[in-house]
Amino acid sequence: LGNHPIGTLARASFQSFNTGDPVEVSMCLNIVLETAYTNPLVVALPQVAAVNGEHAMPTAFLSIQSDESRHMANGYGTLMSVIQEHDNLPFLQESLDRHFWHQHQSMDTLVGVLSEYFAVERPWAYKDVWEEWVVDDFVGSYMSRLSPFGLKPPARLGEVARFVNDMHHSVAIALAAMWPLNFWRTDPMGPADYEWFENHYPGWTKSYGGLWDAFRDMSDPSSARILLQELPALPAFCQVCHVPCVVPSIHAPETRIVYGEGKKFAVCSEGCEWIFNLNPTIYSGCANWWERFDGMDLADVILA
Template sequence: MPDGLTLNKIIAQKGISIGEAARRVADLGWTPSYVQEAMTFPTDYKISKAPKDPMKQVLRSYFPMQEEKDNRVYGALDAALRGDMFRNVEPRWVEWMKLFLAIIPFPEISAARSMAMVGRLAPGDDLRTGFTMQMVDEFRHSTIQMNLKKWYMENYIDPAGFDITEAAFGKCYATSIGRQFGEAFVTGDAITAANIYLTVVAETAFTNTLFVAMPSEAARNGDYALPTVFLSVQSDESRHIGNGHSLLMSILNNPDNHQLLERDLKYAFWQNHAIVDAAIGTIIEYGTTNRDKNKESYAELWHRWIFEDYYRTYMLPLEKYGIKIHHDDVHEAFDRIVKKNYVHKVAQFFSAGWWANFWRIEAMTERDFEWFEHKYPGWYDEFGAWWENYAKLSKPGNPPITFVDTGYVYPHRCWSNLVPCLIREDIVVDEVDGEIFTYGHEVDRWTHKVAFQGEYQGRPTPAMGRFSGHREWESMYHGWDLADAIKDMGFVRPDGKTLIAQPHLSFEEKDMWTLDHVRGYEIKSPLITLRGMTPEQRDAHIAEYKKGFKVHKI
C-alpha cells in the first residue's frame, strides 16, 4: 500500500462540510403565511436578532454519539456490580442519593419542556437543532437518573426511600426546595425561566458543582456509578451552555432588554446559590466519609467553579454590553458559604428534622470534626455540640432531637427559595399583598416583592410569574402529631411502623425508630405562629431570632 494511503481514504467520498450541513438544516424553517404560530408562553423581552448555533452539529451525528455514551454508562454499571461495588460503598453516601435522585429527574425533564418555550420565541431556525438536542438530552438525563436510582434500590443494603421516590418527591419539605428549582425552568416569563434561570445560570454555573464536584465525592465513597452517569450527563451540558449563551447574545442585542436582564441575573444567581449550595454543599460535605485534608472543601470548589470560572469569565464580560452585574450578591453568596456557615447550617437543619426525611443521616464523628475544623476554622465551636447531641439521641427511646432543649431554635422558612432562614441575622420580614412573609435574605425578599410582580421599576412585566401554592411545608402539618404526619407522607417501611428515616446507619432492627417512638410531638408552622402574633410580639420575636442561638451539650 503506498505511503499515506489508508482504508478511510480509499472508501471516503465527497461529502458536505459540517458548516454547510448545519446551514441547510437551518434552512428547513420558513415564516408561516397561512396560520401564525401563537406566542403561547409569554415574555416581556423583545428578541429580534436570530440566535446562531455555536455547535453546528446535526442529528445524524448526535444520536450515534449519544448511544455510544450510553453504552459506556450501562457497561460501567454492569462492571460495578461484577466488581461488587456495593460491598465497599459507604452507606452514609448512598443515603443522600435517596434525596438527590428523588429531586433531580424533575428539573431535568422540566428543562426538556422549556425547549418548547425558547424554541417558539427564538427568531429563525439556526438554533433549532441545538434546542432539539437539548430537549432529547434532558429526556436522557431524567430517565437515566431514574434508572440509576432503581439500580441503587435493587443493589444497596437499604432500599427504603428509593422505593417511594417519586411519591416522596411530592411530599417532602426538602424536595420542595428542588421543585422550586425545576418549576422555575418552565413557569412565568419564558425567557426568565428557560433562558436566564435554566441555561445562563443553572446550567452554565451550577451544574459544575452538581455534576462534576459531586461525582468526585461519590468516587471517594466507593460509588463509581454516580460519576459514570453524571459525568456523562455533564458532557451534554456544553451544548446547553452554548444554546443559552447564543440566545443571551440575541437578547443583549436590544438595549430595551437590559433592565429585565439585570433583574433576572440577580434573581437567578441568588436563588441558584441558595438552593443548589444548600443541597449539594450538604451532600458533598456531610455525605462523605473521606476526610482527606488535601481535597477541596465545598467552599473551595465553589470558589473555583462559581467565582473564578463563572463569575469572572462569564458574568463579568457581560458588563461590556452594558449589563449591570450585582457583584455584591456574588461576594455575599461566597461569604455566606465561607464566613456564615450556610452549608453547615443546612446540614444541621436536615438533621434537626431527620424524622421528616426519607433517607438516613448519621451523626458526624471525631474524624469528621477534625476535617471540618481544618477546612472551616471555628466549626467545632458552633456545630460540635449539635452533632454530639445528635449521636447521643440517635437510638430509639430518646425524644427526637428537635424536641429536646439543646438551644437550637427551629427556623422560619424563606418564602422565595424554601430553604429555611438559617443565617439568623439575615432574616427579613415583609408584607406582600397584605400578608406577612419571611425571607432568608434581603435578595429573597426582593425576589418575591419586587421581581415576581406585574411591574418592575415602573415598567409593566405582565409575563412575570408568581409564587403560589403552599410554600411553607410546616403549614401543611401545623398542629399535627409527628407520627401522623410521617404516616401521611408515607415515609414508613413496609411493616407499617418502622420509619424510613433513621438518625444513624445501624441496620439492626432493634436500633430502628418506629412511629411509636415519635408519637406525642406536635409540628408547628413558624409562619402561622408569626402571623398570629401582634406586631409588637412579632418585632420582639424577630429581634430575638436574629440574635441566633448557642447549642449546648445535653
C-alpha cells in the same frame, strides 16, 4: 419527596425552569443553573462519590455533563441575541441577579451538604469548589465576555460568598434534627470529621460541634429524645427559596418578615426579601411546608 421540606425547596427552585417568557427561562436554566452551577453538581460532586467507592454516579453524571454543555451553548446564544438591544439590559440584569441568588440558595445548600456531610472521605471543601467553578469560571470567564455589552456580575456575589462559608453547615444540622421526616440516615459526626471541618472552616467546632454532640447522644433510641425537641423554636421556611431560616448561620439567622396579599411571611435573607418584594403575588400564593401540614400530628406527617 414531594412532602419533604427538600421537595418544597426543589419545587421553588425548579418552577422558574418552565414558567415565564423564553428569555427569562433561559436566564434561569441555561445560564445560571447550567452554566454556573452544574459544574459543582455534575463534575465536582462525582469526585466525592468516586473517592468513597461509588462509581455509578460519576459514570452517569459525567455523561449528563456533555448534554449540559449543549444547554449552556443554547443559553449563550439566546442571551447574545437579546443583549445587543440596549433596552433589554435592565431586564436581563434583574433576571440574572434574581436567579443567581435563588439558585445559590438551593444549589449551594444541596451540593455543600451532600459533599461534606454524606461522605467519609472529602477530597475538597465546598467553598473552594464554589470559588473555582462559580467565581473563577462563571463570573471570571463567562461573565467577563458579556461586560462589553453592559451586563454586570450578579449584584449579590459578595453576599453569596459569605453565605457559602456557613449556610450548608447550618442546613445540615437542621436536616439532621428533623430526621423523623427524612428518607435517609444522617450519621453522627466523629472526631475525624470534627478535625476536617475545623481545618477547612476555622471556628466550625465552636459553632456546630455542640449540636453534633447532641445529635450523636440522641441517636440512641433509648434516649427517647430527638434534637428537634431541643431547639428553642422550630425554624420557619423561607417563602421564596424554602430553605430553613437558619442561614447564613444557625446562630445568627438573617430572617425577615415581609407582607403580601394581607399576610405575613418569613424570608431567610435580604436577597430573598428583595425577590419577594419584586412580585409579592407570586410568592404569597405558595404554601410553605408548615402551612401544608399545619395542625397535623408528626406521625401523620411522616406517613403522608
